Amino acid sequence: MSEPTIPSLLYGEIEEELRATLRELLRDRCGWHDVLARIDTDEAYDEGLWKAVAAELGLAGLLIPEEFGGAGAGPREVAVALEELGRAVAPVPFLASAVLATSALLACPAGAARDTALRALAEGTRTATLAVTATTWPEAGFPLSVTGAWEDGELSLTGAVTGVLAVDRAELLVLPVIVAGEPHLALVAGDAANLARGAVTSLDATRPVGQVTLDQVRARVLAGPEHAERALGHAVRYGAALLASEQLGVAEQALAEAVGYLKVRHQFGRPIGSFQALRHRAADLWSDLASARAAARYAAACLAEDSPDAAVATALAQAYCSEVAVRTAEECVQMHGGIGFTWEHPAHLYLKRAMASALLLGTADRHRATLGALVDLPPAI
């Protein structure tokens, strides 16, 4: 089996700078108390924080080339941003807008609708989402639930999509649709006439999903049959590959919380961190994290280099990092005892984010199946 040489799995200087800046902002503006307080309100997203992240730090435009006003950075930098946003369980639509919708737009052919949308996203004045069910995975077939028809030279869409990230927040929706039996990507305004949308009560209230219903809604074409399928697959793969870095961040924070508690909580006259049953589990989690970091970095690096191994790297990172994040978040609850089970403690924030993201963009099991096909390990008949 031939695989390319392994690119750098370390963090570059620019990535470390970006991390430091973002971490400081999140420390000031997005402590877990803030996140916890928000989930009891109707405002799922922290608009002030999102503005700071997207526009002031310019992170919404990380993937977007400079000609559209973006930072012209790449997936390695986005991955670092996601690590930090994951660590903070930040209630901002970064994954939906700056990763999924943006990479879908970038994979569409140049055109007025696309280019204007990219400029608005880079500025941070608009938020977008990719209107697919968030549990979709890179190899899933093209969605069929929305169809389009040409009426007087205008594209008109009808149908519904459920389980969409940030659907109630986005000003722009990138929608996979079927027109005359052929796959297309269309751009729809969130406030378009005859479009209904709303969030549902979500397992992860810091990143709710919702549904959108369209009844003859006017749209613009972003990609026709020759590009649409590839552009959608590209975006979902990009999202899946980079989500691994967010999962790494969540896991790191959950472990840090747990280890901090192991040092201060005393029972039986000793800090509980001196009990080997807990020490060894914490050590195992730390080891898993070291591996998860290598897997997530490899996925980001493969995207950055447009490596022929990118599909393998994506499936690998998702198959591994999803489970590490969930396991670490679950252990964080357990190692805290009763306090870890309460609403007042952040452990459930990590748990919900970890578990919900394990379902996003393909479960670990889906990605293992993908890998089986990619590396020629077929199922039993």
Place this chain on the structure above:
Amino acid sequence: MRERGGVSDTDNQPDDGRDDGPGNEPRAASGTAPDGPPAAGGPLDAAELRRRVADLVAAHDPTTMTSVEFLGHRFDAGLAWVHFPVGCGGLGASRALQQVVEDALIAAGAKVVSAYRNPIGLGMGAPTIVAHGDAESRARLLRPLWTGEEVWCQLFSEPGAGSDLAGLATRAMRDGDGDWIVTGQKVWTSLAHKARWAMLLARTDPDLPKHQGLTYFFLDMTSPGVEVRPLRQATGQAEFNEVFLTDVRVPDAHRAGEVGQGWAVSNTTLMNERVAIGGGAAPREANAIGAVARMWRDRPELRTPGLHDRLLRAWVECEVARLGNERIRQQLAVGAPGPEGSAAKIAYARLNQDVTRLWLELTGEEGLGYDEWTMRRSDMGQATLGARAPGYYYLRAKGNSIEGGTSEVLRNVIADRVLDLPREPRTDTKVAWKEMPR
């Protein structure tokens, strides 16, 4: 509790390097100014090293001599370990440049000589000699260690001291003329039957607490009083040995580090032991997982759904571990080693055990067989893939979580040194060694 694995745990020995965690670069490198002055010529950058490789190959055509001869010339040119000091087979260059040398040598047609020519010497002996040996020991020992002419073994473990290495009982006492007389029993000594030299840890002061009364020596295995007996292991083979030491005379010149500093010196060895066993970047599917994957592809009749799931999980874990090792290698190359070595060693042991078990299950009827139980001496450690029946690899993998520090002890290392968790309460670090129950 312990320490085999480079941990430590006593709270009263500030200068033995362990407080920095397993990521602490062995003194070999840190003590020798990796970016220090180059020996001669221009700055020691990649181009300069390529030039030196070209000079070496021009002066000593590797295709016209044995690999031992060529390795010797390579050592003399400072191209063995470029980050070691001049005169020790190195150039005092940055460790990151080692790969440049390896690549240039391959391009020049030099044969790759596996580290299996002297695994313990190359992995652990050399860094210890460079860090703690005197000028004479370095000059005498390093070159033949590098070429593989003199194989090394590690005389650490004893029947009563494994994980708790610092509890060992082998005694070294000074005689009238300053030499040392060593008596005791060592066990599980891999390659003692091949070895010319040993890293020996012995007790020089039983009145002190256990970590403080130890001293480290380089032992000539041909000395009178050294007796090596094979120990057969579960595979049927004998890779390791019992070594009986009876009034063995060791010159004081072969002491490494100060008297009583043996624990600190052994930490250099143990830190490198983990890197040696857990590290190293291999191609995808290079290890047992490759054998299992090939069997899966070639023999559809053996496939079942449950094994498929386990195979994919194992494949993921092996590939992630490979990337993790590569990341460690990249960190080392830029001189920023992390503490991931212990984690890599735990993962390697567990995975090798899981995958070889899966292999036997997949093999079915053939798994009931075994190639041979005849007791054989191994040449250089465990057999390479493909040389033995799957059952051998299954059995041999059981040693992976024991040799070089058990997985439990390595978890203690991570808990102590990386996570800085509160230590387990212990009663053995402050009392005189001779007062300890055993």
